[in-house]
Structures are given as structure tokens and as C-alpha cells.
Amino acid sequence: MKQVVAIIKPFKLDDVREALSELGVQGLTVSEVKGFGRQKGHTELYRGAEYVVDFLPKLKLEIAVDDDLVEQVIEAVIRGANTGKIGDGKIFVYPLEQVVRIRTGETGPEAL
Amino acid sequence: MENHIFELQYAMDTFYFLVCGALVMWMAAGFSMLEAGLVRAKNTTEILTKNVILFAIACTAYLVVGYDIMYGGGLFLDGIDGGDTLVADALAASAEAGFDGGSVYSSASDFFFQVVFVATAMSIVSGAVAERMKLSAFALFAVVMTAFIYPMEGSWTWGGNDVFGLYNLGDLGFLDFAGSGIVHMAGAAAALAGVLLLGARRGKYGANGEVKPIPGANLPLATLGTFILWMGWFGFNGGSVLKLGDMASANAVAMVFLNTNAAAAGGVIAALIIAKIMFGKADLTMILNGALAGLVAITAGPDTPSPLVATLIGAAGGVLVVFSIVAMDKFKIDDPVGAISVHGVVGLWGLLAVPLTNGDASFSGQLIGAATIFVWVFVASFIVWALLKVVMGIRVSEEEEYAGVDLSECGMEAYPEFTDR
Numbered sequence A: 001m002k003q004v005v006a007i008i009k010p011f012k013l014d015d016v017r018e019a020l021s022e023l024g025v026q027g028l029t030v031s032e033v034k035g036f037g038r039q040k041g042h043t044e045l046y047r048g049a050e051y052v053v054d055f056l057p058k059l060k061l062e063i064a065v066d067d068d069l070v071e072q073v074i075e076a077v078i079r080g081a082n083t084g085k086i087g088d089g090k091i092f093v094y095p096l097e098q099v100v101r102i103r104t105g106e107t108g109p110e111a112l
Numbered sequence B: 001m002e003n004h005i006f007e008l009q010y011a012m013d014t015f016y017f018l019v020c021g022a023l024v025m026w027m028a029a030g031f032s033m034l035e036a037g038l039v040r041a042k043n044t045t046e047i048l049t050k051n052v053i054l055f056a057i058a059c060t061a062y063l064v065v066g067y068d069i070m071y072g073g074g075l076f077l078d079g080i081d082g083g084d085t086l087v088a089d090a091l092a093a094s095a096e097a098g099f100d101g102g103s104v105y106s107s108a109s110d111f112f113f114q115v116v117f118v119a120t121a122m123s124i125v126s127g128a129v130a131e132r133m134k135l136s137a138f139a140l141f142a143v144v145m146t147a148f149i150y151p152m153e154g155s156w157t158w159g160g161n162d163v164f165g166l167y168n169l170g171d172l173g174f175l176d177f178a179g180s181g182i183v184h185m186a187g188a189a190a191a192l193a194g195v196l197l198l199g200a201r202r203g204k205y206g207a208n209g210e211v212k213p214i215p216g217a218n219l220p221l222a223t224l225g226t227f228i229l230w231m232g233w234f235g236f237n238g239g240s241v242l243k244l245g246d247m248a249s250a251n252a253v254a255m256v257f258l259n260t261n262a263a264a265a266g267g268v269i270a271a272l273i274i275a276k277i278m279f280g281k282a283d284l285t286m287i288l289n290g291a292l293a294g295l296v297a298i299t300a301g302p303d304t305p306s307p308l309v310a311t312l313i314g315a316a317g318g319v320l321v322v323f324s325i326v327a328m329d330k331f332k333i334d335d336p337v338g339a340i341s342v343h344g345v346v347g348l349w350g351l352l353a354v355p356l357t358n359g360d361a362s363f364s365g366q367l368i369g370a371a372t373i374f375v376w377v378f379v380a381s382f383i384v385w386a387l388l389k390v391v392m393g394i395r396v397s398e399e400e401e402y403a404g405v406d407l408s409e410c411g412m413e414a415y416p417e418f419t420d421r
Helices: A010-023 A067-081 B002-038 B041-071 B086-097 B107-128 B135-156 B180-198 B219-241 B247-279 B284-299 B307-330 B339-357 B363-391 B398-403 B405-410
Strands: A002-008 A029-035 A042-046 A049-053 A056-065 A089-095
Touching: A002 A010, A002 A067, A010 A056, A010 A067, A056 A067, A067 A089, B002 B041, B002 B086, B002 B107, B002 B219, B041 B107, B041 B135, B041 B405, B107 B135, B107 B180, B107 B219, B107 B339, B135 B180, B135 B363, B135 B405, B180 B284, B180 B339, B180 B363, B219 B247, B219 B284, B247 B284, B247 B307, B284 B307, B284 B339, B307 B339, B339 B363, B398 B405
Parallel strands: none
Antiparallel strands: A002 A056, A002 A089, A029 A056, A042 A049
16 A cells, blocks of 8 residues: 655645546545745735745645555646646655554555 | 804704714724734734724823813813803804804814824824734823823914913914824824834844835735725814804815815825836735825815815825835834824825915924924823833733734734634
């Protein structure tokens, strides 16, 4: 099993969700986060003085999937989140040791 | 029959005074919203608290002693009801003045109209010292300002008294119709003295003098506040005609409303253009300050200019306020809402613009009047602020400032659901 963590532009969430649903991904966790990458921040203006907003709002998606679905999930996230412009985000993949469904106690791939 | 007409005129002029006073009272809401919008979320409850208690303190202190100092009305407004001979006295005064002469109205309505001006002057201070002053120090200053400092300069101007028995501003050709100087510049002078002793907000200016903006939390509130002030200003300037009950006065009132509105519009347009040229963007906070600058600029003389000239006077205020706000930051005078620029710098412009259209005022009179008001209010305020600083401190601790004065001064947050600072 793998944990796929994706940082995406907030307005691309619906596209990514749709692409993942088509694959049969059962669950998804979304958090609002702030950060910067190569896009860096942007400047804003207030009463004649400029200031830099260092951290931009992004969404962090966490998707737990079985091994055979990982490549397709990555492709789906890219398909949904890609705008071709700087700041589209990144995808990280981690090994996932164990999954437990709290209601039934099921473990492993059945619990996904 | 003649007496009945005088009674009707008395009733109408009194009613007009009261309605205008209520409009000016509503400006307290405007200042509250403007200031709440231009501070950070963590300082919202405290600025609202300040605004509501300063209004109450102003009303009480002016009632106890302020009105007596300014116009002589007795301590605690003793005898303001006019006594047993009220009707006879008023009718005699009306007969003497004539139908189209000076206004005769209830003295209680006069107090009500005057007291809301005191509160306006004090409201100006609260915005400039926002986000870092102790609530208790501010409240104590409000008592002295509204009981003594403002009524003293008011007695030299609208009260007609000599300045410490030395000279009389009215005789020198000083005219301030509704208070560009007497109310607005006075409030700004007190604010400037406070800000100089208080220092800038933490993090506002970098080590090399660079300005680090601290954006306000809620621009919809700031805009609402500006519109409320704009509306209240019709009472501020319109009421200062003092009379509605004959055709000439009704025309004068209409002209004052028209010019007040025109000047505010001129201020907005001018501030928009200047901000666009200087910063490349339509900075809303500057535009809001431009509206208020237009209003402050016309307040000293909304009765004599033509509508075009009123628009230009307001527009000049709008230009001035943008440059002034940028300049204040150069001098590291940290004024979160721009009160010193809007009410002080533009208030002075308003005074100086009066002789352009009103032959009864002289430039020298306006300058001497402005200097008298500024020096008195600034020096007296500076002494009071300095005393407060030595005795109890006027600034919250660095840690309290970081956490927000809502928590340290009021113990509650304005938006408790949002924990992100």
C-alpha cells in the first residue's frame, strides 16, 4: 500500500476529485495549507507600501491506495491539477505500513 | 398670530437641531466601523470598546463641565431647561431677532448638538493610537480631552471668548463653520501628541526605515464606516447652519448639504487618481480616506463656495491626504487609520480654503486660529499623555501587543471561531 500526498492549487480540487473517482478511489483527505516552492510568493499593496506574501494558499490531498493503483492515481492527480503554469504543486509517495477501518477492525487493503 | 409663527419656527429649528445632532451621533458608528475595519482582527474588540466608551465619556464630561467652559451653561447643565420664563424669553428673543434673523431654539437641543461634536473629536484620537494603547490610559485621556482641552479651544472660537484674555479670534477674521479646525484638527493634534509618545506598532517599520504594511482585517466594515460618516456629515455641516425655519435658511441648508456631498465625491475621485498614479492600483483604503478628506476640507466653509469650488476643495483634500499618509510613514508616525492626515493636515487645508470664497474670513485670521488650536491642543494633550505615561504607562507590553489587545484589555476576541492570527 502507498500513501500519495499531493499539494495542488485550491481551484483544481474538483478536477482532481473527479479524476480520482473515475479510478474508483474510495477516500480522500483534504487540508488547507500554506507554503511556497519555486513560485515563491507575490507582492500586495497596502496604503502605498508593497509587501510580500511569502506563503501561498494550497490544498494538501492525502490518498491511501493499493500498490497496483499508485501509478494511475498519480496520473489522475496530474491530469486534474495541471495548468501548465508555475505553482501547480507536487506529489509525494510514501510506503504505507498498515490501514485499519475503525468501525469493523478490518486491516490491510480490505480497509482501504 | 405672530407669536404662533415664532413658536412654530422655534419648534422647527429645535427639531432640525435635534435631528442633525442624531445624525452626528451616528458618526460614532461610522468611526467604530472604519477603525474596526482598518485594524487587525486581534484588535477589533478593543477598538470597538474604545469607541463606545469614549462616546459615553465625552457625553458625560461635556455635560458635567465641558459645556460650561465652552458656552457657559452651568455645571451639570444647571438651568439648561430655560426655567419658568422659557416661553416668554424665547418669544422676546424671536421678536427681537425677527422672522429671518438669528436662530432661537431650545438650549437643551443646543447642548445635544454640541456634545456629539466633542465625541467626534475624541473618536479621531482612537483610530490613530489603535492596536497598542492601554484602554485605561485612553479612557483617562478622553476625560481630560472632552472635559477641558476641547471646551477651552471651543470657547475661544465658537464660544467667542478671548484666548487667555489676550486676543479674540473672531475679531481677527477667523471662521470655522462646522469645525475643520475646532473639531477635526483638534482631534488630530491630540492624536499626534499621543502617537509621538506611544511609538509605532511593533513590526511597522524595519531597521532601515522601510515601511511594513499591516493590512486591516475587514475592508467591507471600513467602507461601511466611511459611508456612515459621509451620511452623518450632513448633520455635522447642515446642522451648523443652526436654522431651517425661513426660506433663506432653508436655501443655506440645502446648499451646505449639496457642497458637503460634492466635496466628498471630489475627495474620492482625487484620491483614486493619485493612488492610481503613485502606486499603480486603486487602493481602497486611500479612496476611503479621500472621501473623509473631502468632507473635512469643506467643513470649515460649506456655505459660501459654488458646487464646483466645493468639489475642488474636496478634491484638493483628497490629493493632500494621500501624500500626507505616505509622508507620515516617512517620519515613522504610525497612524493605522490615517486620522492625523485626514483630520489634521486636511483640516488645516479646510481652514485655509475659507477665505477663498468668504470675504468675512482672512488668511491671517485662519492661520492664527489654526495655530492657536493646534498649539493649545497639542501641548495640553502632550502633557496629559506624558503624565499618564509616567504614572501608569500608556502602552501594552510587547507580548500583549503580539497576542492582540482584545485579549489583554477586553479578555475576548471579536471572532473567536477563527484562531489563526
